[in-house]
Amino acid sequence: MPKRILEEFKVEWFQLLDECGTLDSSLLSPLLSPSESITKKEIQGFYESMVLIRSFDEKALKLQRMGRLGTYASICGQEAIQVGCAAALRSSDWFFPAFRESGLSILRGLPMKTLYQYWSGDERGSVVPEAHNDFPIAIPVGTHIPHAVGAAWAALYKKDKIAVLATFGDGATSKGDFHEGLNFAGVFSLPVVFLCQNNQWAISIPVSRQTAASTIAQKAIAYGFPGIQVDGNDVIAVYLVVKQALERARRGEGPTFIECLTYRLNDHTTADDASRYRSEEEVTLWQEKDPMRRLRRYLEKTYDWSTSHEEALQQEVNARISTAVEEYESVGPDDPLQMFDSLFETLPKDLLEQRAELKRRIEKEQEGARH
Amino acid sequence: MSKLNLVQAVNQALFHEMDLNPNMVIIGEDVGQDGGVFRATDGLIHKFGESRVVDTPLSESAIIGTAIGMAAYGLNPVAEIQFMGFLYGAMEQLVCHAARLRTRSRGRYTCPLVVRAPYGGGIHAPELHSESTEAFFVHTPGLKVVVPSTPAEAKGLLLSSLRDPDPVIFLEPSKIYRAIKEEVPDEEVLIPLGQARLVAEGDQATLITWGAMLHPTLRAATIMSEQGVYTDIIDLRTLSPLDSDTIMKSVEKTGRAVIIHEAALTCGVGAEIAAQISEKALLSLVSPIVRVAGFDTGVPLPKLERYYFPGCDQIIEAIQKVLSF
Numbered sequence: 001m002p003k004r005i006l007e008e009f010k011v012e013w014f015q016l017l018d019e020c021g022t023l024d025s026s027l028l029s030p031l032l033s034p035s036e037s038i039t040k041k042e043i044q045g046f047y048e049s050m051v052l053i054r055s056f057d058e059k060a061l062k063l064q065r066m067g068r069l070g071t072y073a074s075i076c077g078q079e080a081i082q083v084g085c086a087a088a089l090r091s092s093d094w095f096f097p098a099f100r101e102s103g104l105s106i107l108r109g110l111p112m113k114t115l116y117q118y119w120s121g122d123e124r125g126s127v128v129p130e131a132h133n134d135f136p137i138a139i140p141v142g143t144h145i146p147h148a149v150g151a152a153w154a155a156l157y158k159k160d161k162i163a164v165l166a167t168f169g170d171g172a173t174s175k176g177d178f179h180e181g182l183n184f185a186g187v188f189s190l191p192v193v194f195l196c197q198n199n200q201w202a203i204s205i206p207v208s209r210q211t212a213a214s215t216i217a218q219k220a221i222a223y224g225f226p227g228i229q230v231d232g233n234d235v236i237a238v239y240l241v242v243k244q245a246l247e248r249a250r251r252g253e254g255p256t257f258i259e260c261l262t263y264r265l266n267d268h269t270t271a272d273d274a275s276r277y278r279s280e281e282e283v284t285l286w287q288e289k290d291p292m293r294r295l296r297r298y299l300e301k302t303y304d305w306s307t308s309h310e311e312a313l314q315q316e317v318n319a320r321i322s323t324a325v326e327e328y329e330s331v332g333p334d335d336p337l338q339m340f341d342s343l344f345e346t347l348p349k350d351l352l353e354q355r356a357e358l359k360r361r362i363e364k365e366q367e368g369a370r371h
Numbered sequence: 372m373s374k375l376n377l378v379q380a381v382n383q384a385l386f387h388e389m390d391l392n393p394n395m396v397i398i399g400e401d402v403g404q405d406g407g408v409f410r411a412t413d414g415l416i417h418k419f420g421e422s423r424v425v426d427t428p429l430s431e432s433a434i435i436g437t438a439i440g441m442a443a444y445g446l447n448p449v450a451e452i453q454f455m456g457f458l459y460g461a462m463e464q465l466v467c468h469a470a471r472l473r474t475r476s477r478g479r480y481t482c483p484l485v486v487r488a489p490y491g492g493g494i495h496a497p498e499l500h501s502e503s504t505e506a507f508f509v510h511t512p513g514l515k516v517v518v519p520s521t522p523a524e525a526k527g528l529l530l531s532s533l534r535d536p537d538p539v540i541f542l543e544p545s546k547i548y549r550a551i552k553e554e555v556p557d558e559e560v561l562i563p564l565g566q567a568r569l570v571a572e573g574d575q576a577t578l579i580t581w582g583a584m585l586h587p588t589l590r591a592a593t594i595m596s597e598q599g600v601y602t603d604i605i606d607l608r609t610l611s612p613l614d615s616d617t618i619m620k621s622v623e624k625t626g627r628a629v630i631i632h633e634a635a636l637t638c639g640v641g642a643e644i645a646a647q648i649s650e651k652a653l654l655s656l657v658s659p660i661v662r663v664a665g666f667d668t669g670v671p672l673p674k675l676e677r678y679y680f681p682g683c684d685q686i687i688e689a690i691q692k693v694l695s696f
Contacts, residue, residue: 123475124477135480136479136480140463144468146432146433147436147468149440150438150443151444153440157396176432177432177463180428181433183428184427184433187428188425338477339474342474344513344537345481348611348612350565351612
């Protein structure tokens with residue numbers, strides 16, 4: 001037989017909750033095991049989480065404009081992915097974020113104060129509390145993907161029944177470490193889930209300049225594991241697909257790649273001006289698909305979610321955020337000697353002299369301040 | 372004691388530590404069944420199995436990147452990179468992550484990782500197999516850089532590196548992988564990182580070197596001693612952290628310093644050593660510091676290699692230069 005087809009592939013697309021807030025519950029059952037269901041409480045919880053992280057984000061942008069925060073990367077428009085992932089993860093799982101996952105980190109239990117600290121340029125903002133299996137923010141794009149693979153490998157080696165989640169943007173899928181990391185995960189069948197927040201823009205570069213492939217999800221096929229595309233603005237779809245993938249990983253069935261199609265509603269960071277490279281019409285179109293608006297419509301239709309519920313929730317969230325901002329702004333200055341003291345477990349003697357020099361400068365400055 | 376060459380000493384250290392530390396794993400290209408391209412991991416897979424000695428895809432950045440994740444999770448990975456020139460593909464992982472993980476997370480995560488790579492020229496290997504760019508790593512705060520010069524040194528320094536709580540780049544001079552055999556203790560002898568070794572003593576000049584270059588330096592010193600010139604010879608062993616105390620003590624005694632390395636002259640580790648001597652021991656000097664180093668050209672292919680790397684003759688000339696100033 002001189003010619004035959006060796007491989008064919010398909011990429012599935014998931015959406016359960018459409019833009020009008022209508023839930024296709026016929027799609028629910030294949031995604032849930034017979035004993036499972038999604039309760040009203042859970043769905044309402046998703047919405048509450050979205051309101052919390054969007055409010056955190058809005059506050060961060062305001063603080064930045066007032067000069068009370070440094071350059072900040074907004075998560076606006078990507079809340080459904082972050083809420084869905086947080087709900088699907090267990091606390092024993094490990095999570096490796098890029099830098100547009102503030103919401104997911106908050107929902108995993110990272111104090112909001114800590115994130116504000118990070119974006120203010122305080123290194124203590126990278127200190128994840130002891131009980132949390134999360135890595136600090138990764139600025140170099142895509143390079144944290146192999147770390148997630150390594151942690152999954154270590155978990156497999158230690159026979160820990162956990163899964164690892166790595167999240168990144170569409171830009172990261174053009175980086176070598178994305179391909180090297182996914183390839184390792186496939187070869188060693190590791191308990192890791194890769195989730196791409198495809199917000200369609202890497203600063204000014206549209207996703208069409210990142211890849212000639214029609215989906216990012218299909219890249220997984222080349223590494224020998226499933227790739228799925230999900231409506232990233234549909235929290236229910238994200239939650240169920242991520243949950244399934246994490247369970248698959250914990251069962252030892254290997255990695256999954258999930259592409260969540262979404263949109264970055266704000267500038268890349270507060271240092272960017274997106275109007276230089278994309279149209280207002282495009283942004284408006286995606287505002288219509290806003291994940292929060294969609295879920296609120298569903299809650300209103302299905303559970304009589306009312307303006308008074310909304311107001312009470314917003315009030316409660318605002319109070320939490322005010323507290324976090326107060327905590328962040330009342331944190332004392334960092335100890336500059338930490339530059340040396342956390343460099344190695346034991347500071348080599350050749351650095352003692354430099355440490356002493358920094359100490360001298362600090363003391364001189366303090367002395368100057370007293371006079 | 373057994374008479375071993377440097378590869379065998381590395382192999383013995385790996386066996387020893389794998390036996391003691393169940394969290395230690397070895398990953399890299401051809402490290403399993405093949406035992407590594409230089410046979411440094413020979414036989415380990417048979418004793419410790421495929422889950423601890425893992426042949427990986429040809430993927431340097433992922434080898435180092437996954438090792439960082441493993442280390443953060445609680446393992447002690449040892450990553451073999453086949454040649455130092457292949458390590459450049461993993462520079463971002465080393466510089467942006469391995470070196471910074473402890474400090475940026477304030478100790479919440481650490482990176483007890485050892486990266487082993489053969490380095491240096493002299494084995495007539497193809498293009499980009501003869502680099503000695505240790506200065507890249509010495510210039511990266513948060514990494515330790517170790518270079519052994521003999522089989523026994525290799526074993527003792529590797530054992531210390533394997534127990535170090537921070538990332539270590541362990542560079543094995545491929546030229547002397549098999550060129551020298553010496554008695555290596557069967558038992559565990561740890562050589563602490565950050566301590567140079569005074570190999571020979573004399574009061575007329577200080578010769579500072581490391582790795583394979585120790586051997587032409589020893590030859591040059593022997594020839595000079597026949598003419599009545601006696602020198603201190605310092606084998607640095609660890610380039611980061613640098614044992615400047617040992618260097619200064621010797622230079623204060625001799626007043627003359629010759630620094631010998633294979634790597635290109637400009638911004639090589641020799642430049643840092645010369646700067647430190649001029650800062651800390653200038654008034655002891657009776658002659659300018661002389662560096663004997665590779666040229667600031669790319670390392671040529673093997674046919675021209677002998678013109679690139681300095682050898683015994685250049686070291687003798689340098690000693691004569693500092694003596695006759």
